[in-house]
Amino acid sequence: xxxxxxxxxxxxxxxxxxxxxxxxxxxxxxxxxxxxxxxxxxxxxxxxxxxxxxxxxxxxxxxxxxxxxxxxxxxxxxxxxxxxxxxxxxxxxxxxxxxxxxxxxxxxxxxxxxxxxxxxxxxxxxxxxxxxxxxxxxxxxxxxxxxxxxxxxxxxxxxxxx
Ligand SMILES: Cc1cc2nc3c(=O)[nH]c(=O)nc-3n(C[C@H](O)[C@H](O)[C@H](O)COP(=O)(O)O)c2cc1C
Numbered sequence: 001x002x003x004x005x006x007x008x009x010x011x012x013x014x015x016x017x018x019x020x021x022x023x024x025x026x027x028x029x030x031x032x033x034x035x036x037x038x039x040x041x042x043x044x045x046x047x048x049x050x051x052x053x054x055x056x057x058x059x060x061x062x063x064x065x066x067x068x069x070x071x072x073x074x075x076x077x078x079x080x081x082x083x084x085x086x087x088x089x090x091x092x093x094x095x096x097x098x099x100x101x102x103x104x105x106x107x108x109x110x111x112x113x114x115x116x117x118x119x120x121x122x123x124x125x126x127x128x129x130x131x132x133x134x135x136x137x138x139x140x141x142x143x144x145x146x147x148x149x150x151x152x153x154x155x156x157x158x159x160x161x162x
Contacts, residue, residue: 017051019112022105026051027093028113029149031086036063038082038158046143059144067142072134072154081129081156086139087113088149110152117155127160 017026029048036044044063047056068086069079078084087110094102114130121128131154139151 015052018116019109021109022094022102023097025094025097025102027089027091027102027106028109029088029090029146030113031059031088031143031145032056033064033068033084033086033143035065035082064142068134068139068154071138071142072131075131075133078129078131078154078156081158083157085117085155085157086143086145086151087153087155088145088151090146090149092148107152114153114155117157121157125159126157128155128157130155 015026016024019028021027031049032047034042034044034047038044042056043058043061045061046059046064048059049055050057065079065081065084066076068084069076072078089103089106089110091103091106094106096102098105118128118130132152134151134154136151139145139154140147140149145151
């Protein structure tokens with residue numbers, strides 16, 4: 001999708017997002033590790049997706065794909081992907097209304113977001129993978145993920161090997 005189109009879609013939707021969210025409480029955040037010279041217009045670093053404005057903010061500089069792949073129980077194939085997306089949940093945002101059940105809703109929402117990433121990757125002629133095996137605390141520390149955001153899924157995205 002072209003960026004100007006994406007921004008105008010966001011304006012029309014108001015605060016809504018591309019994935020459903022119980023009570024429209026949006027407990028999820030999306031981060032990404034971007035490799036050096038691997039993604040057009042983005043320098044290597046960690047990014048946080050800002051839904052309001054459909055923007056990325058840079059958290060740190062540097063190519064951390066090897067580090068984050070080691071944290072994913074050394075699944076080093078992940079480090080070949082130009083981009084590794086991480087989906088996190090801040091359970092407190094949803095527990096306010098739904099209590100413990102909010103955890104279930106957040107995990108379901110992570111599945112919706114992950115599926116959107118798979119679909120968007122396919123639409124762009126890319127491939128995506130999904131990884132649940134990683135050390136939560138080490139990943140948070142390496143990617144400067146807010147302490148209250150729990151990483152649920154890592155999704156390497158790139159061109160597949162035929
Ligand atoms: C919650 C979840 C966690 C997963 N974690 C990993 C993982 O850590 N490493 C990996 O290589 N694949 C992981 N997978 C992918 C599965 O291994 C994969 O979906 C399965 O083998 C079926 O293959 P397919 O998705 O290509 O059909 C995960 C999938 C899910 C849904």
